[in-house]
Amino acid sequence: MLKGTVRITDRTDAEVAESLKKRDLNLAVSEARRVCELLGRDPTIVELTIFNTMWSEHCSYKSSRRILGEMLPTKAANVVMGPGEDAGVVRFAKAADGDWHCLVIAHESHNHPSQLLPVEGAATGIGGIVRDVYCMGAEVVGVLDPLRFGDPHGENAGQTISIARGVVDGIAQYGNALGVPNLGGDVVFDEGYDDNCLVNVVAVGTVMESKILRSRVPEEAKNRPYKIILVGKPTDDSGFGGAAFASEDLSSEEDANRGAVQVPDPFLKRVLSVANRKVLEQASERGFSIGFKDLGAGGISCVTSELADAGGFGVRLDLDQVNVAAGHFPAAVIACSETQERYAMAVPEEFVGDVLKIYNEEFDLPHIYHGAGAFVVGDVTVEKKYTIVSQGEIVCEAPINVITTGISYDRAKKSRRLLFKEPAGQDDRSLKEDLLKVISSVNIASKGHLFRHYDSEVQGRAVLRPGEADAGVIAPVPGIAAGIALSVDGNPRYGTIDPYQGGALAVIEAARNVAAVGAEPWTITDCLNYGNPEIEEVFWEFYEGVRGVGDACRGIGLISHEGDPLPVVSGNVSFYNQGESGKAIPPSPIIACAGVVKDYSRSxxxxxxxxxxxxxxxxxxxxxxxxxxxxxxxxxxxxxxxxxxxxxxxxxxxxxxxxxxxxxxxxxxxxxxxxxxxxxxxxxxxxxxxxxxxxxxxxxxxxxxxxxxxxxxxxxxxxxxxxxxxxxxxxxxxxxxxxxxxxxxxxxxxxxxxxxxxxxxxxxxxxxxxxxxxxxxxxxxxxxxxxxxxx
Amino acid sequence: MATSFKGKVAIIQFPGVNCENETADAIRSVGLDADLFRWNEDPGLLEESLAVVLPGGFSYQDRIRAGVVAAKDTVMDALSDLASAGHPLLGICNGAQVLVESGFIPGIHWERVDLALAPNIMEDREGYYCNWVYLRNEGSSCRWTRLFLEEEVIPVPIAHAEGRFVTRDEDLLEQMIKNGQIVLRYCTDRGDIDSAFPVNPNGSMENIAGICNREGNVLAMMPHPERASWLRQVPEDICGIWGKKRFQAAGDFSRMEDEGPGRRFFASLLEKGPVSASSGCSGQAKEGGR
The missing domain is CATH 3.90.650.10 (PurM-like C-terminal domain)
Incomplete structure (x- = not known):
């Protein structure tokens, strides 16, 4: 029996449930038994914690995966990489040498953390999404932030305003210090978000097609030894259970969950991104293939297993080699905590010394940030096994595909029948007053004050800034006329009346916004924010929303490629958006659209x-x-x-x-x-x-x-x-x-x-x-x- | 492996700065060569450089106070020697904060910290503020502004939370004025000095946006000229001559790629020889519009 084994097989359901609860694990009893089946034995606590994360809704898309696969078009003439990678990639302009300038885009939610700790929650949202774009080898050229808050004049006004301000502050603090411009976003206030705000984040980058990095151990690892290097912030227990937490209802035990919100550090991220660039350049110059992936949900165990499995390899990790912050952390915490500002890479052994030198000496990580640095933490193995060793003992050992395969559910759906009716109307309305009321309403009125908290000028690429037009426009590549236009959209009231139209109109509106600056809608990402998918009516809302998004993408299509859909290249699903009252948020599919304008000077x-x-x-x-x-x-x-x-x-x-x-x-x-x-x-x-x-x-x-x-x-x-x-x-x-x-x-x-x-x-x-x-x-x-x- | 900076502009890359790349691009746009100098490289390499720029960002995470940690970095010893010898040195935004914290600016008592860049004071808001502003060139003997006409209005963006030049020493302010060290002031699009927000975007005393040392080779400025070095970077609603140029260039890509209002700060390095002493500081002493 492995060290730290948790007995499940010979225990009753009630005992298993109790044991899971005691360990703060969200796995269902049936899921815990499934783990035993897959392993052929009782799991260790480390293994159970890994499955707890990997099988969370956030990581596994267990409720949504099938529907997304059926409904959303992901292939089109311009797509280099669709969903499945950390970020989607589309070509947008051909370079003189035949290579392509590519746009990289990723979209995520950070709803639950932002509701609890608005500043940190929103900041780590930005921190996480930019990593997804960086790790494709791209330079991040902008972020956008679709925000949904409660009614600022309603019952929860005080809390709503304080959350809204905190979120804006968090986005500003992180993005400004990182040096990534804020290119847009939108803000919608609606009482449906009184208990559960939405903080979505979109990051956009550019990369040459030939320089795209894959989040996988390269083929070359069959021929020579490869090592796993972990770089960045020392691992601690911040964000332990973050993915699992994002997949729970927000409960009154909010305080108990605060530890699950990660601690952001844009300073370290900036230095890391500069140092990463140097490592990637050297690898490219010297002809080394490497695998590169950021640490997000699930921490070290998730990143290393996915990196290796995607390339068809295994890994043997030694947790004692991981740089940890002061204090003693159990193996499960080191393996699964979601400490921010970390990357993992698979590099050939002969390149290891140079990589460590760049991070630890040239950029001096250990001295500029206490405990930070790059360390070799494991080996890539040809045998497709996932092994973790801690203090000389094996604490996790399984076929690697068992760890990464995930889990899937067919959720039941039931349409809700709500009656909506048109207002009676009044003859004696004053048009003059009505327009003044509408344009001063919180959802229409200027957000200029808010945008000015964000640095939209850094990097010097902005042509149209937030608030200046329906979409933000940048000139991404010096000397070429092609511009990129970006917009986000999603109106919760449409979705409340008709979830299908809510999804379709979000795509349409985002596409129209980029067209308004002359750009062809080129790709979208979707962040699908809904309530508890185990509730049949909520799952129906989700199903209808996705159907609407898919139909709109096929219906609008690529204007310049007759017959090709407007492709969905990346996205995210966020369920369990509901507050203490148990009432789900309005169906909130939020769409980001990137458009390409032939000549930015016409925008x-x-x-x-x-x-x-x-x-x-x-x-x-x-x-x-x-x-x-x-x-x-x-x-x-x-x-x-x-x-x-x-x-x-x-x-x-x-x-x-x-x-x-x-x-x-x-x-x-x-x-x-x-x-x-x-x-x-x-x-x-x-x-x-x-x-x-x-x-x-x-x-x-x-x-x-x-x-x-x-x-x-x-x-x-x-x-x-x-x-x-x-x-x-x-x-x-x-x-x-x-x-x-x-x-x-x-x-x-x-x-x-x-x-x-x-x-x-x-x-x-x-x-x-x-x-x-x-x-x-x-x-x-x-x-x-x-x-x-x-x- | 070390880069040679011979004939190049060196951009100091402290950990946490984030404007180094676009600053290098702006310098290259005037035909000069520029390269990044990582803070812990051999400072001796800087001696051959043509000029040194401290770019914007958050050096050392703004720990303790913006600019103060970088001001204590060993590379500053080398920059002190170079600056004293008349080497051109420009600090933009966080770079300006470093120059103030190291006492290079105002530099009347070299390396004595006589000024501060305090948190912005604004109307109905606090903290970080990013917007385009107008600067008036005060016609001084500064190495970095000599391509601008006296009282020329220059639109550029700012983006900072601590950009308010202050000193408790009133004599110092007078001395700086007398020395012609106050080279850039926030103004209206017509060049009038109005102390109210948002014309003065951070509450800076005397609307000061940029100060040079007495000799004119070191300039600390809060606005970002590198973000105004191409016409395409200028917003459509900017007023004055630059707004007109921007308006006329719309729809014409090649004109949009022409120079913007901030590029001349960098182009000033192309001018050989010392600054003419006669350019004086006449704009400075005027009371009008205050």
Missing amino acids: RSIGFKESGNTVYYVGEPLDELGGSEYYKVIYGELGANVPEADFVRERNQIRAVIEMHDLGWVRACHDTGQGGMITALAEMLVAARTGSSVGLTIDIDEFSNTGLSAEKILFSETGGFVVELSAGIEREVLALCARVRVKLHKIGTLNSRSNLEAVSGDKRLAIWETEELRDAYINGCRGIFGIEKGE
């Missing part, structure tokens, strides 16, 4: 530019205000008529807008999602350059063919685009829209009156001075993130 901010230019509406408003900002703010209701995804229409509109950019016509462009057309116009006016005098009159009679009331025309959330185009090209614009079969309405010509006016024929409906719109828009989030003058 413009949303601000109106010059009087004399013509403003068009691409698309047509329908009676689709279900889940809209207007219903919520004005009637306090959800409504029922959620926008219905029409993939052909969306694809055509996106194509039309990209072509307008390519032709050099676009002076400003903004998509009309949340808040509808009039909100988009107001935002474009407010964003006009200080000192420039532009104004616009919109005649709703132009939309009389829709048969809708003024409020529905102006606030409908049916997708469309407002575009400001150079003057004198009306005929060409009409021809283009006819050719790609999109509806087009001319709104008017920009005047120089610094106001926005809505009329119906001769009758004025409302007029707003730009200054009053600006005040409403800028002050809306006062009290949450504060207010910024002069914006």
